[in-house]
Amino acid sequence: MAKQFFAPILMLFAALASADEIPNPLIDYGAFQSGVVRVGEVREKHRVTELGFIRMAGDPSTVILDARSAEKFALLHVKGAKNLSLPDMTEAELAKVIPAKSTRILIYCNNNFSNEPEAFPAKDLSASLNVYTMNVLHAYGYTNVYELGPLIDIRKTLIPFERDSSVAAVKAAVAAG
Numbered sequence: 001m002a003k004q005f006f007a008p009i010l011m012l013f014a015a016l017a018s019a020d021e022i023p024n025p026l027i028d029y030g031a032f033q034s035g036v037v038r039v040g041e042v043r044e045k046h047r048v049t050e051l052g053f054i055r056m057a058g059d060p061s062t063v064i065l066d067a068r069s070a071e072k073f074a075l076l077h078v079k080g081a082k083n084l085s086l087p088d089m090t091e092a093e094l095a096k097v098i099p100a101k102s103t104r105i106l107i108y109c110n111n112n113f114s115n116e117p118e119a120f121p122a123k124d125l126s127a128s129l130n131v132y133t134m135n136v137l138h139a140y141g142y143t144n145v146y147e148l149g150p151l152i153d154i155r156k157t158l159i160p161f162e163r164d165s166s167v168a169a170v171k172a173a174v175a176a177g
Helices: 002-015 029-046 050-057 070-075 091-097 129-139 165-176
Strands: 063-066 105-108 145-148
Touching: 029 129, 029 145, 050 105, 050 145, 105 129, 129 145
Parallel strands: 063 105, 105 145
Antiparallel strands: none
């Protein structure tokens, strides 16, 4: 009887292993944690107001980066923004949209805009896209990154937005029935 009871428990513990026992040289959680601490120290100094964001966006050498999905980006995005979804960020893909690691980058996310739940659905506070995007950019050596700080009513913002015209046409056709 005891053997029947302990065998499944031993199998469960055998399936659970530490990171040292399951090596993967492409994943380093400790480096991620160190990066989060390092970026956290910089982040507060690199959060900007709505007017600061608009001013910085007016510089033609600044890249406005939208890390949401291509679908959400097509629905509505900051005018002039470039889209590179967070899961697609690699050294090569970032280099395609950001000319140099010293380029000033402005980021924003779902949790910056209210009253547009289809294009900007709010995320859990701990899952805010800005936080992850800032950390990923820093991990790849892009350190001139500024984050839109406030929550802004999209109906009242001074930040200009645009929609992908093909998405707008499809939505209009669907609405017309």
